[in-house]
Amino acid sequence: MEIRKIKASEITETVCRLFMDCNYYIGKDIYCALQKAKESEESETGRNILAQIIENDDIAAKERIPLCQDTGMAILFVKYGDKVVVEDGSFNDAVTEGVRKAYRDGFLRKSVVDDPVFDRINTKDNTPCIIHTEIVPGDKIEILAGGKGFGSENMSKIAMLTPSKGIEGVKNFILDTVREAGPNPCPPMVVGVGIGGTFEKAATLAKKATFRSIDTHNPDVRYASLEDELLYEINKMGFGPAGLGGTTTAIGVNIETYPTHIAGMPVAVNICCHAARHAKAVI
Numbered sequence: 001m002e003i004r005k006i007k008a009s010e011i012t013e014t015v016c017r018l019f020m021d022c023n024y025y026i027g028k029d030i031y032c033a034l035q036k037a038k039e040s041e042e043s044e045t046g047r048n049i050l051a052q053i054i055e056n057d058d059i060a061a062k063e064r065i066p067l068c069q070d071t072g073m074a075i076l077f078v079k080y081g082d083k084v085v086v087e088d089g090s091f092n093d094a095v096t097e098g099v100r101k102a103y104r105d106g107f108l109r110k111s112v113v114d115d116p117v118f119d120r121i122n123t124k125d126n127t128p129c130i131i132h133t134e135i136v137p138g139d140k141i142e143i144l145a146g147g148k149g150f151g152s153e154n155m156s157k158i159a160m161l162t163p164s165k166g167i168e169g170v171k172n173f174i175l176d177t178v179r180e181a182g183p184n185p186c187p188p189m190v191v192g193v194g195i196g197g198t199f200e201k202a203a204t205l206a207k208k209a210t211f212r213s214i215d216t217h218n219p220d221v222r223y224a225s226l227e228d229e230l231l232y233e234i235n236k237m238g239f240g241p242a243g244l245g246g247t248t249t250a251i252g253v254n255i256e257t258y259p260t261h262i263a264g265m266p267v268a269v270n271i272c273c274h275a276a277r278h279a280k281a282v283i
Helices: 008-024 028-040 044-063 091-105 163-181 199-211 221-235
Strands: 004-007 073-081 084-087 130-136 141-148 157-161 189-197 250-260 265-272 279-282
Touching (some): 004 008, 008 091, 008 141, 008 279, 028 044, 073 091, 141 199, 157 199, 163 221, 163 265, 189 221, 199 265, 221 250
Parallel strands (some): 004 084, 073 130
Antiparallel strands (some): 073 141, 157 265
């Protein structure tokens, strides 16, 4: 396979479009899940709230305005083909410019501050973004992009469990994390779970899990079954839409896994609000 050249400007325009689209248009998987939830929700208040969420999503798409005032911190999962060369600039710079352009030209709220503790001065363009890059065979670049709001991000947790905790320890940690979060993540929520790897790998897996379509399952039937079990248990908690009570606290639980050390069993939970912004493109 020959080397393929991609102009930095094409990457910038693609990233810009992805962040505008994911902030204006709700994913089909989320939209369908919200509609099904409205039909099955036992609480009248819950049904009314779900109807309002769906109406909000319709208005956002029609008028090309943000689904939510918190348009999130920009996160990208990239599969970068090893036969790709970027012309007229670097990949990271091209991506950063795409984020900057989307949040400026798309009238998306800029929420990033330059220092986490002391200065906390708004960068005024929502950069820098966070890029997770995986080098893969091929001559294409696949970009999965999303804006993560912090009402839900702040509810996320990680635990370094020992193997002796077993499957019950994993389930208890996940359910306890969601229970403690309560109504704060703007339910109905999507719960991303990462199991395995190391401290930082589990957290990345959990984040990536929130970007996965909720109409899919983990390919391992054991984890697929666990996804369904956890979703059932979470919806029994009764927080309901907007935290005002009901049978729809979550619309999806996605689990991603990775091999780990014999002495460890890291588990991370990354909670996402019902907006669950994600969009994908292949260059």
